[in-house]
Amino acid sequence: MAIKKQFLKSKPLCKVTFAVPAGVVEGASKVAVVGEFNQWDASAHVLKKQKTGEFKATIELPTEQEVQFRYVVDDQIWLNDEEADKWIPNGFASEQNSVLVL
Numbered sequence: 864m865a866i867k868k869q870f871l872k873s874k875p876l877c878k879v880t881f882a883v884p885a886g887v888v889e890g891a892s893k894v895a896v897v898g899e900f901n902q903w904d905a906s907a908h909v910l911k912k913q914k915t916g917e918f919k920a921t922i923e924l925p926t927e928q929e930v931q932f933r934y935v936v937d938d939q940i941w942l943n944d945e946e947a948d949k950w951i952p953n954g955f956a957s958e959q960n961s962v963l964v965l
Contacts (some may be wrong), residue, residue, distance in 0.1 A: 864934070864944045866963070875926045877965045881908075881944070883934055885916025891936045894918040896962075898932030905935045924965055931960040 864887060867880040881896045888894055894910045900922070900946060901907035910918035924930060931951065934942040947961035 864946055866944060866946045868963075868965070870922050870926065877926050878911045878921055878923050879887075879963065879965075880919065880921040881934075882917055883910060883917045883942075888918060888936050889916075892916070893937050895935045896920060896922070896932055897935055899930045900924055900932070905938055910934075924963070926965045928965055930965065932963065933960055951952070957958060 864884065865882040867882075869878040869880075871878065883894050895905040896908045896910060897903045897905050905939045908920055908922055910920040912918050928940040931953070932944075934944065936942060941958070943959060948964040949962045951962055952958070953960040
């Protein structure tokens with residue numbers, strides 16, 4: 864998985880591109896990024912499937928914060944991003960959430 868951050872000079876925003884490779888979600892029909900920025904709503908930021916099979920989306924987020932997030936595959940499988948800035952326990956069993964530092 865990949866995360867790309869582009870901080871805007873004119874506004875306190877960061878364009879964050881979330882990408883999930885085809886090999887990680889082989890056969891998936893839907894991948895969404897969910898987190899504190901969209902109230903964990905799997906319909907809010909659905910990643911677009913690329914010709915390569917990769918799923919990708921870019922979201923503008925305010926800077927000077929840390930946000931928790933995860934990916935949801937086909938509304939069933941929850942995944943973390945190995946390129947997150949850090950991870951914290953999410954309170955469900957031994958699961959963790961990925962964290963972006965903006």
